[in-house]
Amino acid sequence: MLDVVITDPLFAVEVIFSGLLSGIMYSLVALGFALIFKASGIFNFGQGAFVLFAALTFVSLLNMGINFWLAVLISLAVMIAYGIAVERVVLRPLVNQPLIILFMATIGLNFFTEGLAQTLWGTEVHALDLGIPDVPWNALGDATGLYLSVFELVAAVIAGVMVVALALFFSKTRTGRALRAVSDDHQAAMSVGIPLQHIWAVTWAVAGIIALVAGMLWGAKLGVQFSLALLALKALPVLIIGGFDSIEGAIVGGLIVGASEKFAEVFIGPYFGGAIENWFPYVLATIFLLFRPQGLFGERIIERV
Amino acid sequence: MIYREAGQFKTSYAADEAIFPIIQDRWFVAAILAIGFIAVPILGNDYWLGSVFIPFLIFSLAAIGLNILVGYTGLISLGTAGFMAVGAFAAYKIATAFPWMNFLVVLILAGIVAALVGLVFGLPSLRIKGFYLAVTTLAAHFFIEWVFTHFGWFTNYSFTGVISSPPIEMLGFVVDTPESRYIMTLSIVVVLALVAKNLVRSELGRAWMAIRDMDVAAEVIGIPMLKTKLLAFAVSSFYCGIAGALWAFVYLGTVEPQAFDINRAFEVLFMVIIGGLGSILGSFLGAGFIVLMPIAITNGAAVFGAAVPADVLSNLELIIFGALIIFFLIVEPFGLARLWQVAKEKLRNWPFPY
Numbered sequence: 001m002l003d004v005v006i007t008d009p010l011f012a013v014e015v016i017f018s019g020l021l022s023g024i025m026y027s028l029v030a031l032g033f034a035l036i037f038k039a040s041g042i043f044n045f046g047q048g049a050f051v052l053f054a055a056l057t058f059v060s061l062l063n064m065g066i067n068f069w070l071a072v073l074i075s076l077a078v079m080i081a082y083g084i085a086v087e088r089v090v091l092r093p094l095v096n097q098p099l100i101i102l103f104m105a106t107i108g109l110n111f112f113t114e115g116l117a118q119t120l121w122g123t124e125v126h127a128l129d130l131g132i133p134d135v136p137w138n139a140l141g142d143a144t145g146l147y148l149s150v151f152e153l154v155a156a157v158i159a160g161v162m163v164v165a166l167a168l169f170f171s172k173t174r175t176g177r178a179l180r181a182v183s184d185d186h187q188a189a190m191s192v193g194i195p196l197q198h199i200w201a202v203t204w205a206v207a208g209i210i211a212l213v214a215g216m217l218w219g220a221k222l223g224v225q226f227s228l229a230l231l232a233l234k235a236l237p238v239l240i241i242g243g244f245d246s247i248e249g250a251i252v253g254g255l256i257v258g259a260s261e262k263f264a265e266v267f268i269g270p271y272f273g274g275a276i277e278n279w280f281p282y283v284l285a286t287i288f289l290l291f292r293p294q295g296l297f298g299e300r301i302i303e304r305v
Numbered sequence: 306m307i308y309r310e311a312g313q314f315k316t317s318y319a320a321d322e323a324i325f326p327i328i329q330d331r332w333f334v335a336a337i338l339a340i341g342f343i344a345v346p347i348l349g350n351d352y353w354l355g356s357v358f359i360p361f362l363i364f365s366l367a368a369i370g371l372n373i374l375v376g377y378t379g380l381i382s383l384g385t386a387g388f389m390a391v392g393a394f395a396a397y398k399i400a401t402a403f404p405w406m407n408f409l410v411v412l413i414l415a416g417i418v419a420a421l422v423g424l425v426f427g428l429p430s431l432r433i434k435g436f437y438l439a440v441t442t443l444a445a446h447f448f449i450e451w452v453f454t455h456f457g458w459f460t461n462y463s464f465t466g467v468i469s470s471p472p473i474e475m476l477g478f479v480v481d482t483p484e485s486r487y488i489m490t491l492s493i494v495v496v497l498a499l500v501a502k503n504l505v506r507s508e509l510g511r512a513w514m515a516i517r518d519m520d521v522a523a524e525v526i527g528i529p530m531l532k533t534k535l536l537a538f539a540v541s542s543f544y545c546g547i548a549g550a551l552w553a554f555v556y557l558g559t560v561e562p563q564a565f566d567i568n569r570a571f572e573v574l575f576m577v578i579i580g581g582l583g584s585i586l587g588s589f590l591g592a593g594f595i596v597l598m599p600i601a602i603t604n605g606a607a608v609f610g611a612a613v614p615a616d617v618l619s620n621l622e623l624i625i626f627g628a629l630i631i632f633f634l635i636v637e638p639f640g641l642a643r644l645w646q647v648a649k650e651k652l653r654n655w656p657f658p659y
Contacts (some may be wrong), residue, residue: 123616
């Protein structure tokens with residue numbers, strides 16, 4: 001199959017471009033992880049379940065006949081409330097526990113959220129139409145020979161806007177800086193007077209908002225169903241290539257994973273009997289890590305005895 | 306009053322190094338073993354032996370394996386299910402290639418194969434730490450899963466990918482009744498648990514714990530990082546591999562990659578955390594908790610009303626499961642083993658307050 005790359009380079013470019021665009025979709029999920037890790041040092045395994053919960057809430061509201069924007073507002077409110085509730089009930093009692101304990105708590109949270117979402121809204125698959133057609137953009141295709149999906153381009157733009165907004169939030173606002181201080185050291189941040197609980201509540205609420213955006217876009221692509229929760233497993237390699245605590249890293253990692261995954265699946269997969277996209281990003285991520293143990297953009301790990 | 310070491314003198318180094326230095330502990334363990342070997346097979350019916358006790362024992366074994374890695378060496382791994390699958394498929398290939406071989410030998414060989422695979426996937430742990438390492442062990446899991454579903458050689462070219470395990474024969478007996486399967490599993494688990502308990506008290510075990518507490522410091526005082534970390538992976542995978550082989554041969558009776566999906570890895574990790582990190586006893590307590598809880602939830606729901614539909618029930622199970630895990634972590638982050646320790650401390654002075 002690799003010879004196709006030489007005989008039909010345009011096809012290869014198209015494959016890579018569509019990979020890049022679906023990579024952006026992974027980044028959307030990874031952003032939620034990176035945000036919480038950056039702000040609290042917690043690896044939130046429940047982010048995938050958050051995406052499912054947000055998408056199910058939104059689509060169920062739409063199905064009840066509620067206006068689109070009102071549904072967006074209500075789901076936003078639900079996700080923010082849920083994020084704050086998580087902070088109150090789960091994280092507050094666990095302050096200063098070892099990170100593995102917090103990690104396990106988020107796995108418990110993952111199960112809880114999955115169960116809650118499906119008990120509340122049912123287990124059927126819902127179709128979600130955001131009004132953005134998932135068809136090739138013909139004008140661009142005719143001009144350059146590359147046929148890319150309008151939907152994925154829109155998703156890429158949305159992801160880009162979110163990254164810029166988050167980057168500004170972290171570097172320019174008072175709350176954003178407080179978030180970074182908290183992630184450096186819980187106790188030091190508290191001792192200079194940063195309200196830890198307040199900060200964490202903000203983080204989890206923002207993670208809820210990101211989950212809603214990711215859930216809407218992925219829900220429109222795949223249908224709103226349980227498999228949305230498994231996106232977390234797709235986002236992990238993205239996250240470690242970029243570095244856990246880096247917002248830019250989530251995007252760059254997404255691009256790398258998306259493009260290489262599509263490329264490997266189309267051109268290298270046939271040599272091994274196919275279906276390699278399940279493990280390929282992970283192996284790629286492991287190789288990246290061997291050279292840069294903190295990911296591409298992660299903060300350098302300095303160890304002292 | 307009852308539980309107290311006063312008057313028990315240690316007069317030799319051997320007595321000082323005993324696993325259970327207090328005579329009450331020895332009696333207690335002996336009683337548990339007697340119940341396990343005699344009372345349970347006599348009193349238990351097929352359902353309890355086959356669907357509760359056998360999976361409990363096998364999970365305990367896997368939890369001990371993972372505990373060596375996570376609890377003692379401090380390396381987070383989500384590859385447990387993958388290593389269990391390696392053990393199961395290795396046992397299947399060995400048992401079908403050499404049908405005359407004793408099942409115990411097959412098990413040990415399967416464990417060794419799993420240990421070798423664990424060695425390979427443990428290599429990144431020398432450079433990668435913490436959650437990054439957890440994700441690279443996920444790479445091991447997905448890769449192993451893919452290998453077993455895509456290459457027919459491992460399933461002897463069965464069309465469905467699902468194969469039944471060959472019957473187990475040991476010393477002339479065919480092990481097929483729930484009682485005999487239970488006794489065999491129990492014996493294997495008891496021996497391996499004893500080995501593990503001694504291993505973590507040995508020089509190697511202490512080196513593992515030094516790495517867990519601070520690996521840079523451990524390296525500075527001269528603990529060989531490469532050897533110790535890789536040995537942790539190898540021993541852990543050996544236990545997981547044997548657990549996987551038992552899971553396929555003794556519990557399910559079929560060998561299929563789907564039996565070892567990612568949720569299995571999480572389940573075992575929960576057992577380790579809920580039971581207690583860095584405790585062999587905790588592995589058993591955690592396994593018992595996770596195996597019994599779904600049964601308790603299902604029966605509990607049946608008591609409150611039979612009208613709960615199956616899909617709602619399975620979701621309720623998820624909710625209760627998740628909530629219980631969070632609850633446990635908040636109340637006792639060091640697990641059930643810690644509760645047991647506290648109970649023993651209290652028992653020492655009982656019934657007097659001091």
